[in-house]
Amino acid sequence: MTPAIAIKDLIKDFRIPGSDARLRAVDGLNLTIEREAIYGLLGPNGSGKSTTIKVLLGLLKASAGNCELFGTSSENASARIRVGYLPEAPYFQRFLTGRELLEYFGCLSGLKRAGANDRIDELLERVGLEDAGDRRVGSYSKGMLQRIGLAQALIADPDLLILDEPTAGVDPIGAADIASLITGLKAEGKTVLLCSHLLSQVEAICDRVAIMSRGRLLCEGTVASLTENTGKDSIRVDGLSKDGREAVETLANEQGGTVSAPSRSLEDLFLELARNTEDPL
DSSP: OOSEEEEEEEEEEEEEEHHHHHHHEEEEEEEEEEEEEEEEEEOOOOSSHHHHHHHHHTTSOOOOEEEEEEEEEEEEEEEEGGGEESSSSSSOTSSBBBBHHHHHHHHHTTTOOOHHHHHHHHHHHHOOOOOTTBGGGGOOOHHHHHHHHHHHHHHTSSSEEEEEEETTOOOOOHHHHHHHHHHHHHHHTOEEEEOOHHHHHHHHHHHHHEEEETTTTEEEHHHHHHOOTOOOSSEEEEOOOOHHHHHHHHHHTTOOOOOOOOOOOOOHHHHHHHHOOOOOO
């Protein structure tokens, strides 16, 4: 099956104002994101995440390489019909109500009027704004703006959601609700590309994760494979010989258990790589 996102040898340079020099924001990035998965794209500020997303969305043109959405070049507008997007700092018309905002984006997305009200009611309830749909967006808190932003990203029922910091400014309860919503989207057969600094949430809900720094990919894989702390025993016994370890492993297997390497947190891995990009995994 064609992957939801395929990025090959992506390079993006920016000209530095007042100079002939160029800044390389993305440096030879290769990523493949399969369908029906939640994929975490992580990295410190300035790592190239947002630039990569903007190239995927056709907002920036690649300097080299290419990106595909469901097998179609991201430069082709038709590829983006299947994509919903929530930017890191969404700005909406403050004079519109939440309901009017969704009507507006639904119209832009080609949503037919027949059934539009039902779709809007469904989304307002899904993001927890059923009681605030008739309030002006200008009165919304930061967390409510993130919620209505999620609703607008979902208005056209896209196959791929690109969410840049969807829990920014959201309280812990709201963040848990959004995490549950994202997990539900996967269950519906959708693909989610998630950028977030809330690493505990990423670790809990993402199938695979990529960590970038200075425009380059440092590591990529399942959360379990990346956080496995290889070379250490999960059972600590002082003075255990090789034969003793083998005996412990045999006994564990006989009793239906296993001896495995302990894991570290995704946050520990992220900090290690971000602070030492000269020596990735």
